Amino acid sequence: MQERSRRTQAALIRATTELVAEAGYHGATTKAIAERAGVSEGTIYRHFPDKKALFAAAVMAGQRDVTEWMEQLPGRAGSAPVVELLAETLTQLSRLREAVLPLEEASPHVMRPVEDLSREELVDALRSTGGPPLLLADFLAAEQRLGRLRSDLDPARTAVMLLAAFLGVQTSPLAGSKGLDEDDVQLFAELFCAGLVTGRDPAASS
CATH class of the missing domain: 1.10.10.60 (Homeodomain-like)
Known part of the structure; x- marks a missing residue:
């Protein structure tokens, strides 16, 4: 089956x-x-939970290099400061920008807001899409088990919000025609990590 x-x-x-x-x-x-x-x-x-999830799965299937890199990410949990690993991950995900741009025009009303999904529906959506979203959730869960991320975070929901926020910025006109540069990606990682890590200084978290 x-x-x-x-x-x-x-x-x-x-x-x-x-x-x-x-x-x-x-x-x-x-x-x-x-x-x-x-x-x-x-x-x-x-x-697939909806049409946009199917489109996302098609995009991810065509980005094997990014997916293959992401497959190593959960096993790297704890190997470097969280913010460093996250910045490296976002740099890789930046390569999805050109593939994701058309999705911004692909009937956004068919996608249910993340707050309307139960945890089970969200995990099912991640697993049906596979690739980077699920691997990012697995990485966050691994970091959480190591005590380096807040214990009250839901890894699946956090992965969705992180990807949505990052790709939303990357595909925004405010990011310019080429998207965020390396310094901006680092800043995004630091800002997001400030709400994730257990310590006060995300750059010092190890």
Whole structure:
């Protein structure tokens, strides 16, 4: 059953990628995606919480270099100051900027706000998307187990908010045509870490 589910998800992601290339994000309707994948339209929502999550999964599937780097991240928990690891992670995620830009125009109303999702729905959404979002959640959970992050944080929810905030800034006109530079990424990491780490000075957390 799990293998069949993986094959179906892969077919939906492949169909989405093909249709987006042919017709753009707005032209890649869930009906067209389902027909291309050879499944019913309702099948999409058994594997992805909504249309934008499916688009995000397609983006992540096309960014294997970033995903492969992120796969090592949970195992690196505790190996350097939290802010240093986070800044390095955000630098890698900056490479997703060009891929994520079209998502900003891809019917944002189909995505339920994170505060409307239960923890179980959020984790399911992360797992269906896979790649960097889930790996970032795993990294935060590992740091939390080491006592380096606040114990009251929900790693899955925190990962979603971090990614949403960072990619939101990166794709904003305020970031310019090239996005945040290295110094800005470092500043973003320090600001975000100020609310995550157990110590007062995120740059000193180890």
